[in-house]
Amino acid sequence: MPRLPPDWAAHLQNGVSHRLGGSHADGQPEICRGLAAQALPDGRVEVLLLAKTGEQLLAAAAASGRISYVAAQPGSFRTLHVKGLDAEIFAATPEHAAMFERCRERFIAQVEPLGFTRDFIMSIWYDLDVLSLAGIRFTPCGAWDQTPGPGAGQAIDLLT
Template sequence: MTVPANNSPLLDAGQIAFMRGGVSISIGSCGADGLPQLVRGIGCRVADDGSQVTIFVPEAKSQQVQRDIFANGAIAAVFTRPSTHRTLQIKSRNARVTALSAADLALVHAYRDAFVEELGTIGFREDMVRTLLAAPDSELVGLSFKPTEAYTQTPGPNAGKPLESGE
């Protein structure tokens, strides 16, 4: 789904709640050479109306993604609930790198706890999940963007189709 001409929200309340939950977050970018880059997100902030998304990433592990964003602003973010494989993909061409606030750090800590709980339901140990998400608060940056496209990517016949309300 691309941004509607009437400026109605691209994401509904249920989709926003899903993105804010204990889901796996992957961010992709691509440089002028066509080489894709990927970094794991460790939490996010989504505006209540879905108009702005900021994904928190370790600065050192996201260097190439940041360079791609500085060069072209393009970003793709995938949100997946591991226990069900429900997946949403959000895209934009206006991403930028931002600093985190104290409120953002609270979201990172809550996200880690929620992701530990989510992966615990499918047998992953807490220490493994916390190691996967480990990064000092002082080394986090935000990748902020206005969503312009949204797709369902849940495996099955609707994967790749524009996101519809209620998915």
């Protein structure tokens, strides 16, 4: 099964901002902010998002299987773009709490030096129960380094 190289897999949990995109069968796009992510041992990528605000994206991904995910680190602008064709939707469980908290704390550490307070970040994104989250799991079928600069857009070789 294709998987991200270790440095990019680790990037998912290093305080990144998460964005998800998908489309319905008719091509109508949907986007949503993600809250936490990880690369699973089998190579799939798992992203958590608020179920209520991601309802349309979740429906589109469930129907089409298509998903696009971007993970950008605010402090360095290092950005990963991954696409999948086999999106699987799931409800978050208490077992996802550790992943959610780890990603939240690393994201807050990234944005506090930029002038955003912990209280502000918690109030707009992270002051919620993990059981209010849903998730998307998918196998990477393509990945690109979208970090601004001369290498932006370069394909990342997936491991098999």
